[in-house]
Amino acid sequence: MVSASTGPGSVAIDRERCLGSGQCLVMAPDVFDQDEEGLVTFRDGMPPADVTSDIEDAVNNCPAVALTLTY
Helix, strand or coil: CEEEEECCEEEEECCCCCCCCCHHHHHCCCCEEECCCCCEEECCCCCCHHHHHHHHHHHHHCCCCCEEEEC
């Protein structure tokens, strides 16, 4: 599991659950990326504080439930 702080909380990625659907990239392109295997990863650096709602959308729309947001 990989995690990063964002605004008031933190977001975690469970790469073993990731299906590579890319929904997180659509919902929060400033936060998430895909590696050469097509699995979700964080973009370089800390996520901007103003993308918390985008991260919530990505977490709520991940078909593999591979993202977790905690406050």
